[in-house]
Amino acid sequence: MSYALFDLDDTLVDAKAALRAWAVDFAAEYVSGIEDAASDVFALVDGAANWPGFVADARARYGMTAPDEELMAHVAAVYPGKFVLEQRVRRGLAELRAAGWRLGVVTNGSTLVQQAKVDSVGLRPHLDAVVDSEAAGHRKPDRRIFEIAADELGVELGPGGWMVGDRLDKDVAGGAAVGLRTIWISQGDPLPAGSTPPTHIAASITEAFAIVQASGPPRQS
Incomplete structure (x- = not known):
């Protein structure tokens, strides 16, 4: 067969185009005080080994207080919808x-x-x-x-x-x-x-x- x-x-x-589009939404929701935050988020997630790794890196870099469950839920709810x-x-x-x-x-x-x-x-x-x-x-x-x-x-x-x-x-x-x-x-x-x-x-x-x-x-x- x-x-x-x-x-x-x-x-x-x-995936790259979808990731860039998702990074814009994530940056608007969770990141402040960083110039061109969407590009910064894209670079961070593109270099991470996996999504939990990105969440840990993002928490340290951006000082986020939202729980891991909320951040992963954002990924699952928003990121797949950026694909075409x-x-x-x-x-x-x-x-x-x-x-x-x-x-x-x-x-x-x-x-x-x-x-x-x-x-x-x-x-x-x-x-x-x-x-x-x-x-x-x-x-x-x-x-x-x-x-x-x-x-x-x-x-x-x-x-x-x-x-x-x-x-x-x-x-x-x-x-x-x-x-x-x-x-x-x-x-x-x-x-x-x-x-x-x-x-x-x-x-x-x-x-x-x-x-x-x-x-x-x-x-x-």
């Missing part, structure tokens, strides 16, 4: 499913936030599985998260499947380690020396869809 797994952030959806599913992505997924491909998302991040993103942009009807690292208990590139995704799709890991993403260290290296064909969404960047080489390099998600669509199942020797 032909199948493809996709990363979520900066692969199927533009471009028509080219919706169309590409629909065309793959119409051609018989089984499709899944494998994403690192919290269950609350990642699953809310999927629902906010209307991705779920186009997918057969959505696996996030918190629920899985493993993060890309750990092979276990790919095994869980394969189980949910009802497929076996191997050259019949694809892993598509923007991260060489997580998406490409992780996918290659479990035998998947891989596509790196390069955004036009050159392949860094020493990186796990992907099966294909695509400048955009649209190009990646075309590669998957044209590939079909692997040839049997």
Whole structure:
């Protein structure tokens, strides 16, 4: 059975744009006395390991007194709504499913936030599985998260499947380690020396869809 797994952030959806939009709201609500507070918040969260890490860093930097639960609730309630599913992505997924491909998302991040993103942009009807690292208990590139995704799709890991993403260290290296064909969404960047080489390099998600669509199942020797 032909199948493809996709990363979520900066692969199927533009996480940087959504994060910048969310930072404006967060700064207006919680930050004062800092010039260009939204940019400051964006830089802080972009450099954090995860959302709890950002909350701890933000509390120290901005002297916030709101409880962690309130700050995390703001993230969960506001951030996913800043995402947009471009028509080219919706169309590409629909065309793959119409051609018989089984499709899944494998994403690192919290269950609350990642699953809310999927629902906010209307991705779920186009997918057969959505696996996030918190629920899985493993993060890309750990092979276990790919095994869980394969189980949910009802497929076996191997050259019949694809892993598509923007991260060489997580998406490409992780996918290659479990035998998947891989596509790196390069955004036009050159392949860094020493990186796990992907099966294909695509400048955009649209190009990646075309590669998957044209590939079909692997040839049997």
